Amino acid sequence: GACASYRLRDGVHPLWQSPITIPGGSRQSPINIQWRDSVYDPHLKPLEIRYDPDTCLHMWNNGYSFLVEFEDTTDKSIITGGPLENNYRLKQFHFHWGAVNEWGSEHTVDCQVFPAELHLVHWNCCKFESFEEALMDENGLAVIGVFLKLGANHNGLQKLVDALPSIKYKDSLVELEEFDPSCLLPSCPDYWTYSGSLTTPPLSESVTWIIKKKAIEVDEDQLEVFRMLLFSQAGEDEKRMVDNFRPLQPIMDRTVRSSFP
Ligand SMILES: Cc1ccnc(S(N)(=O)=O)n1
Numbered sequence: 001g002a003c004a005s006y007r008l009r010d011g012v013h014p015l016w017q018s019p020i021t022i023p024g025g026s027r028q029s030p031i032n033i034q035w036r037d038s039v040y041d042p043h044l045k046p047l048e049i050r051y052d053p054d055t056c057l058h059m060w061n062n063g064y065s066f067l068v069e070f071e072d073t074t075d076k077s078i079i080t081g082g083p084l085e086n087n088y089r090l091k092q093f094h095f096h097w098g099a100v101n102e103w104g105s106e107h108t109v110d111c112q113v114f115p116a117e118l119h120l121v122h123w124n125c126c127k128f129e130s131f132e133e134a135l136m137d138e139n140g141l142a143v144i145g146v147f148l149k150l151g152a153n154h155n156g157l158q159k160l161v162d163a164l165p166s167i168k169y170k171d172s173l174v175e176l177e178e179f180d181p182s183c184l185l186p187s188c189p190d191y192w193t194y195s196g197s198l199t200t201p202p203l204s205e206s207v208t209w210i211i212k213k214k215a216i217e218v219d220e221d222q223l224e225v226f227r228m229l230l231f232s233q234a235g236e237d238e239k240r241m242v243d244n245f246r247p248l249q250p251i252m253d254r255t256v257r258s259s260f261p
């Protein structure tokens with residue numbers, strides 16, 4: 001590919017022991033976004049984000065990442081507009097990060113890797129009854145991707161970071177009172193969008209990706225706390241939860257559109 005990526009042995013990603021490319025996949029994620037190849041689409045609307053902090057349920061370690069889940073039985077926390085034809089309900093958000101600050105994100109921009117990436121996962125509540133159902137449709141899901149870069153301490157993130165030690169082990173959970181994920185979004189409205197897939201199993205090709213152009217800043221201490229999480233369950237030999245990102249996938253016959261000229 002375009003970016004100097006390290007060839008993984010025999011196409012099996014160490015993290016999931018599953019193929020890093022699925023046979024017949026034509027719209028897999030993540031990809032490198034080549035800024036100069038993206039096409040400005042003046043018809044793209046601004047993305048509308050309306051999250052209700054009261055829909056926040058809990059945070060848990062699922063053995064791939066840590067995720068914050070939301071009550072998605074009502075339209076209280078939704079996104080609409082942008083490249084989307086319908087309303088999409090927030091189900092959860094999670095992160096991907098590296099063992100060191102030199103890598104960790106899933107998407108790249110002009111081959112630039114970031115130390116981490118946030119994914120806010122939504123499903124099309126106009127056309128489907130549940131996330132599981134939406135998962136099977138090519139327009140079922142919408143994921144907002146936000147790059148994390150090293151800089152100042154992120155105050156909103158710190159609330160989650162403080163709770164991470166309580167979910168160190170796989171399958172551990174902690175209740176969260178309200179949390180507004182909008183605090184994790186950059187103020188700049190600019191984004192790229194393309195048709196892709198989930199980046200962890202089942203790798204379903206049902207995602208409209210919305211990748212924010214601007215990164216948010218977090219500090220080293222906050223990323224170090226991410227890295228103290230474990231893939232392993234209590235009692236098993238400890239495996240640090242790091243490098244939980246999928247390798248870049250071929251762009252194939254896709255165009256990345258930008259919301260900005
Ligand atoms: C909910 C979910 C499952 C698998 N993969 C993803 S991701 N990393 O594409 O956002 N999200």
Ligand SMILES: [Zn+2]
Pocket residue numbers: 094095096119199
């Ligand atoms: Zn993800």
